[in-house]
Amino acid sequence: MNNFRKESDLLGELQVPEGAYYGVQTQRAIENFKISGQTLSSYPEFIRALGLVKKAAVKTNYELGLLPEKLYQAISQACDKVISGDYDAEFPIDMIQGGAGTSVNMNANEVIANIALELLGHPKGDYQHCSPNDHVNLSQSTNDAYPTAIKLALLQLNEKLAKKLAFAVDSFREKGKEFADVIKMGRTQLQDAVPMTLGQEFEAFAATLEEDISKLNNNAGLFVEVNMGATAIGTGLNAPVGYAVLCARNLAQISGYPIVSAPNLVEATPDTGSYVIYSSAMKRLAVKLSKICNDLRLLSSGPRAGFFEINLPAMQPGSSIMPGKVNPVIPEVVNQVCYKVIGNDLTVTFAAEAGQLQLNVMEPVLSHCIFENIEFLCNALDTLREKCVVGITANREVCLAMVRNSIGIVTALNPYIGYKNSTQIAKTALETGRSVYDLVIEQKLMSQEELDYVLDPKNMLKPHN
Template identity: 80%
Template sequence: MEQYRLESDLLGELQVPIGAYYGVQTQRAINNFNISGQKLFSYPEFVKALGYVKKGAAKTNYELGLLDENLYQHIDKACDAVISGKYNYEFPIDMIQGGAGTSVNMNTNEVIANITLELLGHQKGEYQYCSPNDHINLSQSTNDAYPSAIKIALYNMNKILVEKLQQIVEAFRRKGFEFQDVIKMGRTQLQDAVPMTMGQEFEAFAATLEEDIEKLNNNAKLFVELNMGATAIGTGINAPTGYAKRCAENLAQITGIPIVSAPDLVEATPDTGAYVIYSSAMKRMAVKLSKICNDLRLLSSGPRAGLYEINLPPMQPGSSIMPGKVNPVIPEVVNQVCYKVIGNDLTVTFAAEAGQLQLNVMEPVLCHAIMENNHFLCNALDTLREKCVVGITANKEVCLNMVKNSIGIVTALNPYIGYKNSTKIAKEALETGKSVYDLVIEHQLLSQEKLDEILDPKNMLNPHNKILI
């Protein structure tokens, strides 16, 4: 049978598991918020960031004479233990809670206080020696510690996401090089357009995703401005003079992030603009990634009654009733991740708009939405790269035959026989089933020699000077 210790708060006494490093307020949050099923420990970078914030705060309080050296040294060690990940599972509350993050802040304060108590030779819960509120939360409020931890976590999580994005960009680029000699038809509005190479198509996939690396990194830079020292609403009540600037400097040194103190703490405390613009960059990438997955599914459609220009690696049987069917399950699952990211961006928008006066109480769902997006996208990018992109092969003959039989190549004749004649040829080819090539010869619009040169697919892939006729 599990044993408990009694702890008390404003509402009275409550049982806490005797071995738990968290305390009474964390236990209340566990009891109150069974919402998403995703806990703080589901996001290790967030737990680490909470440890960073408390470490920076303790160092600042010590430097300003508010903590004695012995207590500070033990708090500092406790923060390092949290940062190391050793105590991740002591952060069991739901990512989505009421209270504007108070449960998260107190979970952190309680865990660090109890680790410190044990380091000092005391028992968990003997808060007269190290208090979650009076010592770990000294010179702070949830309203500066919580958003500061979110921003540090998101800054570091962005590095992981960008690394995954760079890897899939490189994978598409390698395919672009591999397919540089595969000539195929380009399409607009799902209709034949003009020839291109599959290499150009896959290089375009790489290029469009590569753009988002800079967008994500630029927007993540907004997370370096923190409101530590703002305390409750930005006025700095209960924080000593010089605390905000010194705490930012200490956090920059501890984390290696170029953290600065916000110039206006009253403005910074309720402001969620950095989350909004960063989330929008994630949505931008998701929209483009989903479009690429749509293209991969279309290009691999078939094998007999579709485009069948590429082969995706077969991952699993595709039907419980249709023998031999294999579906593009990897692009399909990435599509669904992208829809989730797009939906979460709307959640961020509503949560950011919902702040009132000097605080935004909806930060927990906002934080969860962005961190969930990061988690989903990192996994989706790895899955798409490892289980799909690297194994794609081209059906070169299928692609070339489509070019030869396409009416779309008539576009290349515009400069030589005029748009009106080209339209007539295209219409007749469509009605009769004859090739563009045969009809141009039949109507004596060009010599066979010149026609061969003009319709050489290699002359239709890039800008070039007009061929003399």
């Protein structure tokens, strides 16, 4: 019994570990919500964001004359300690809970209050000197503090994701330069099309991913608008006049992000549109990334009975029964991450749609899905870059041989011998196994000199007269 302290709330008394900085409401959440296995401490950016929000709130309350300086200083210092990451272990509740985030908000309030109590020379739980509700949560509600912290965390996490994506883009671009002179066949519908270079293919990978950096950043820009001061439903009940604008200004100064107060707090409180559009940007990235991984697996297929145009780094034995087999395990795992991201986006959509009247109570699962997607994508991008892309090599002779043996190069003859003749040449080449080159010369459709020029793969890589 000496290892616990008693705290009380609406439902009565409860034992809390004596050394814990969290309190009774956090303890109830620990016992009630054993769902995902991922706690708030799994996402330190979120805990940092909670500390920043609470620091801006207490600063605003002090400036508006609602708190004495001694208490303000203690709470502000306690927020700094939370922001520093030293108390991440004191946020043990599951990311997914009922209550629209109340458990998260109270977890932050209780930890900050108990740190402040120690700074003031009082024992943990002695809330008459610093209360989680009356002082740390002053002028706030879960319904404004919680979504504001989510948005602030997402601004931090987006920077991380955009940086990881930029590194991946650079790795594909470097391969594009390395393979700039490797002639190969392009394909449409998995059939031979026209020649290109392997460099063009990898540069296209870089270009399509690069587009998503700006998409992510633009969509994350919506998170700077917050509803601090809305309190319960947006009317600002229990917050003083001017609190909303001043708190947003303080949060911008403390966090370094251009935070602004939403123009209509009643609208902003239940609105989750910014989460939906940001999640959709991640889904778009996942779709593109998965397509690239599909291509890498196809291009490296074989080695004797597939495309075998590129070699992926061998990471582990590929079979418990087939000796010598090596699988494309890195693109495979990234594919699976992309499926997870796409599925989580659907959850975000349903959670956003589930808002009712003046609040959306599904923000815990909504935020968890987005946090998880960012974490998964960051890890997947690092893994793909470090363990796959940088080590890819080209099978130059295989690529060139496919071009020389391809029927697809007949497309280049259309302007010279016409579509009908080109079709007949392609059909005959396919039926007989003979080359397009030999058939054109045999049928005297072009001179050898003309044909050598037109069918030079290098002349088919870009527009020309």
